[in-house]
Amino acid sequence: MPGLELVASGLVGGLLLGGMLALIALGLSIALGVMRLVNLAHGELLVGGAYLGYFLTQATGIDPFAGLGVVAVAMAVIALPLHRLLVAPLAGQGMEAPMMTMFGVSIVLQNLYLLAFRADTRAIDTPYAGRPLQWGPITVPLTYLIGFVVSVVAVAAVHLLVSRTAFGRDLRAASADPVAAATLGVDVGRVHALTFSLGAACAAMGGVLVGTAFSFTPNTGATWLLVSFAVVVLGGIGNVFGTLVAGLTLGVLQSAGALVLGDGYRDLVGLVLFLLALAFRPQGIVAATAR
Amino acid sequence: MSDYALELGFRLLLLISLAEAWNLLAGYGGLVSLGTASFFGVGAYALVGLANQLGVPPALAVPVAGLAAAALAALMSRPLFRLRGLYFTVGTLALAEALRLFMINNTAFGGATGLFLAGDAPSLQSLFLMALALLAVTTLVMALATRSRFSILLRAVRDDEDAAAQIGVRAFRIKLLALVVASWLTGMAGALQALKLGAVEPYGTFGVQWTVAVLSIVVIGGQGLRAGPVLGAVFLVALSELLADWPALHLALNGLILIVVIRFAPQGLAGLPSALAQRRGRR
Numbered sequence: 001m002p003g004l005e006l007v008a009s010g011l012v013g014g015l016l017l018g019g020m021l022a023l024i025a026l027g028l029s030i031a032l033g034v035m036r037l038v039n040l041a042h043g044e045l046l047v048g049g050a051y052l053g054y055f056l057t058q059a060t061g062i063d064p065f066a067g068l069g070v071v072a073v074a075m076a077v078i079a080l081p082l083h084r085l086l087v088a089p090l091a092g093q094g095m096e097a098p099m100m101t102m103f104g105v106s107i108v109l110q111n112l113y114l115l116a117f118r119a120d121t122r123a124i125d126t127p128y129a130g131r132p133l134q135w136g137p138i139t140v141p142l143t144y145l146i147g148f149v150v151s152v153v154a155v156a157a158v159h160l161l162v163s164r165t166a167f168g169r170d171l172r173a174a175s176a177d178p179v180a181a182a183t184l185g186v187d188v189g190r191v192h193a194l195t196f197s198l199g200a201a202c203a204a205m206g207g208v209l210v211g212t213a214f215s216f217t218p219n220t221g222a223t224w225l226l227v228s229f230a231v232v233v234l235g236g237i238g239n240v241f242g243t244l245v246a247g248l249t250l251g252v253l254q255s256a257g258a259l260v261l262g263d264g265y266r267d268l269v270g271l272v273l274f275l276l277a278l279a280f281r282p283q284g285i286v287a288a289t290a291r
Numbered sequence: 292m293s294d295y296a297l298e299l300g301f302r303l304l305l306l307i308s309l310a311e312a313w314n315l316l317a318g319y320g321g322l323v324s325l326g327t328a329s330f331f332g333v334g335a336y337a338l339v340g341l342a343n344q345l346g347v348p349p350a351l352a353v354p355v356a357g358l359a360a361a362a363l364a365a366l367m368s369r370p371l372f373r374l375r376g377l378y379f380t381v382g383t384l385a386l387a388e389a390l391r392l393f394m395i396n397n398t399a400f401g402g403a404t405g406l407f408l409a410g411d412a413p414s415l416q417s418l419f420l421m422a423l424a425l426l427a428v429t430t431l432v433m434a435l436a437t438r439s440r441f442s443i444l445l446r447a448v449r450d451d452e453d454a455a456a457q458i459g460v461r462a463f464r465i466k467l468l469a470l471v472v473a474s475w476l477t478g479m480a481g482a483l484q485a486l487k488l489g490a491v492e493p494y495g496t497f498g499v500q501w502t503v504a505v506l507s508i509v510v511i512g513g514q515g516l517r518a519g520p521v522l523g524a525v526f527l528v529a530l531s532e533l534l535a536d537w538p539a540l541h542l543a544l545n546g547l548i549l550i551v552v553i554r555f556a557p558q559g560l561a562g563l564p565s566a567l568a569q570r571r572g573r574r
Contacts, residue, residue: 038377040384089554095377096323100510101553103325107503107546111539222499226385233378264396271389278382279370 005137010255013140018251019148020209022244023155024224025231027202030158033238034175034195037087038099042203042228043221044109049075049204050211051117054124064124064212065146068205075204076197083196088189106221113218123215124208147209152244154205158198159240171195175238223267227254230274297415301487303528304422305480308429309501310508310520312476315436318515320469321449326383327477327505329390330360332497334478335485336400343409353421353482360478364470372466375452387497394493405492412489422483429476436472437517445469500542507545511552513559522560 024046031037039045052071057064086105090097123129131142162168173181174191182188210216210224227250235246250270257269292300309327316322337359341352371382395403413421436442447455448462456462485491504527512523527545534541552559558566 038381086550086554093557097553097557099377099380100323100506101550103506104546104549104553107549108543111543111546114539115543222384222388226381226388229381229385262396264392268389268392268396271385271392274385275367275370275382275389278373278378 005139007259008137009139010259011252012138013144014251014253014255014258015248016140016144016148016251017213017255018248019151019155019244020206020213020247021227021231021251022235022247023151023202023209024206025228025235025247026155026158026240026243027199027206028225028228029232029235029237029239029243030162030171030195030202031199032232034171035087035192036095037196038095038102039196039199040099040103040225041106041109041221042199043223043225044106044113045075045079045200045203045221046207046210046224047113047216047218047221048078048109049207050122050124050216051113051207052204053208053211054122057124057126064126064208065150068150068208071208072201072205076201079197079200080193082200083193087196088193091189091192106225110218110221117218119217119219121215121217122211124211126212129212141213143213147213150209151206154202155240155244158202161198162240167191167194226274227267227270230270230277233274233277292419294415297419299528299532301415301419301422303524304419304426305483306504306508306524306528307520308422308425309477309480309505310512310524311429311433312473312480313505314509314514314520315433316469316473317509318519319437319442319449320445320466322466322470323377323380324383324473325380325502325506326387327502328497328499329383329387330363330474330477331481331484331501332387332390332394332491332493333363334360334481335491335496336394336406337478338482338485339406339408339491343406349413349421349486353425353479353486356482356485357475357477357479360481361471361475364474365467368463368467368470371470372463384502387499387502391493391497394497401492403493405490405496408485408489408491413486418483418487421486425476425479425483428479432472432476436469441465441468503542503545507549509559510549511559513561514557516558516561518561519559526560 024042027045028039028042031039031042049071052074053064053067056062056067056070060067082105086101087098090101126143128142132139133142133145162171170181170186170191171194173184173186174188178188181191206224207216210220231243231246231250234250235242235244250273253273254266254269258266261269309331313324313327316324334356337356338349338352341347341356342349347355367382367386371379371386374382394400400406436445444455444460444465447460448465452462481496485496488495508523508527509519510523511526512521513519530545530548531541534544556563556566
C-alpha cells in the first residue's frame with residue numbers, strides 16, 4: 001500500500017482532474033440533451049482544441065490559460081459550418097444517422113491529425129509546468145489546480161447561460177419540446193447550431209486544459225469521449241450540476257483505481273464504472289430519453 | 292491460385308463474414324454495435340489459448356474460440372441492453388476500449404506485446420479454405436436468421452420494442468440471441484485472423500480498425516440488405532489495396548465516404564438501383 005502522502009495527493013489530483021472531466025462531459029451532455037446528438041467526434045474536437053492551444057502558444061508565446069478564450073471561440077466558429085454541412089441536413093432522420101456521421105467525422109479528423117502532425121505525443125508548455133503545489137501532505141501539479149478552477153468557472157458560466165439568458169430559455173424550450181418551441185417562434189435550427197458550437201467549445205477548452213496538465217496524441221480522443229460518457233450517464237443528461245458532481249466523483253474513483261491497481265488502469269476504471277452504471281444505475285438517462 | 296489472390300481472398304471472406312454478423316445486429320435488429328473489436332479480439336485470444344495450452348487442432352479451436360466471444364456477449368447483455376438504442380452503441384464502444392486497455396495492462400495474457408501461437412502456422416491454402424467454411428456457416432446462419440420466425444420477431448423489436456413486447460415478444464431474449472450468434476461469428480473470424488498472423492497483441496487484435504472496417508462495409512454496401520455486405524467488402528478491400536501505402540489517408544477517405552453515403556445514399560450501394568428507379572418513377 002502506498003504511503004499516506006501519495007494517497008492524499010493522488011485523490012486530490014483526481015478531484016482536480018474530475019473538474020476538467022466535468023467541463024468536457026458538459027459539452028457532450030448538452031448536445032445530447034438539446035439535439036439528441038450522440039457526438040462521437042467529441043474526443044477529436046477535444047484533441048483539435050489541444051492542437052489549437054499548442055500552436056497558439058508556440059506562435060505567440062502567450063500563456064495557454066490566457067489563450068483559452070481564443071481557442072474556445074475559434075472552435076465554436078469552426079463548429080458552425082460543420083453542423084450546417086453534416087448534422088443539420090440529417091434533422092428528422094432519427095438519432096442513428098447523425099451519430100454515424102459523427103463517427104465518420106471522428107475517423108476523418110483522427111487521421112487528418114495523424115497526417116498533419118504525425119503520431120508524436122505533445123504537451124502544451126507553460127513556464128510553470130511541473131511546478132508542484134504543496135499543502136500539508138498533499139502535493140499536486142499547479143497546472144491541475146489552474147485547470148480545475150478554469151473548468152469550474154466555465155461550467156458555472158454555461159449554467160448561467162442556460163438558466164438565465166434569453167438564449168438559454170430558447171435552448172431549454174427546444175430541448176423540452178422542439179415542435180412546440182418552433183410554433184412559439186423559437187428558431188430551433190439556430191438553437192441547435194449554437195448548441196453544437198457550445199459543445200465543441202467545451203471540448204476545445206477541455207483539450208487545452210488536458211494538453212497542459214497531461215499530454216495528447218491524434219488518438220487520445222476516444223478515451224476522453226468514453227470517460228465523458230461515463231460522466232454523462234452518472235450525472236444525468238443536460239443536468240449541469242449532476243455533470244459536475246459526476247465528473248468530480250469519477251475523477252476521484254479513477255485516481256483511487258490508479259493507486260490500487262497501477263497507473264495504466266486509470267482509464268480502464270472509468271470505462272468499467274461506465275458499464276456498471278449502465279447495468280445498475282441508468283435512471284438518470286431513462287427519465288430523459290423515455291419520451 | 293497465387294499467394295496474392297489467396298491473401299486477398301482470405302481477407303475478403305473474413306470481412307464479408309464479419310459484416311454479415313454486424314448486419315444481423317444493426318440491419319435486422321437495429322442494434323448498432325461499435326464493439327466488433329471486443330468479440331473479434333476475444334475469439335483471437337481464445338484461439339491462441341486453446342492451441343497453446345490444450346493443443347486443440349485449428350479446425351476445432353476456431354468454433355470453440357467463437358464460443359468464448361459468444362459467452363462474453365451473454366455476460367455483457369445486461370449493461371448493453373438495459374438502455375435502449377444508442378446507449379447500446381456507446382456501451383459496446385466502451386466495452387471494446389475497456390478490453391483493449393485491460394489486455395495492454397494485464398500481464399497474464401502477454402500484456403502489450405501479446406502472445407505467439409506455438410507450432411507451425413497452417414498454409415495459406417488451408418487458411419483460405421477455413422475462411423470459406425466460415426463464410427458458408429455465416430451464410431447458413433444468416434439464411435436461417437433472416438427467413439425464419441426469428442427474423443420477424445427481431446425486426447418487430449427493432450421497429451417498436453414496446454409494441455412488440457405488448458403482443459408477447461420477449462424482446463430481451465430475441466436481442467440476446469441475435470447478439471450471441473453475431474458474436475460467435477465475429478469471434479470465429481478473430482480466431483482465423485489469429486491463426487493467420489500466428490500472434491495476437493492488444494493494439495491490433497482489439498483495435499478500433501476492425502470495427503471501422505466492418506461498419507463501413509455494411510453502411511457503404513447497404514444496411515439490412517442481403518447483398519450489402521458483399522458489395523461493401525469488395526468496395527472497401529479495393530480501396531484499401533489502392534491506398535495500401537497510405538494507411539492514414541485510406542482511413543480518412545473511408546470516413547469521408549461513410550459520411551457521404553449516410554447523407555446521400557442511406558440504403559448504400561445495394562440500395563442504389565431501387566433508389567434511382569424510385570427517383571425516375573417520380574418524374
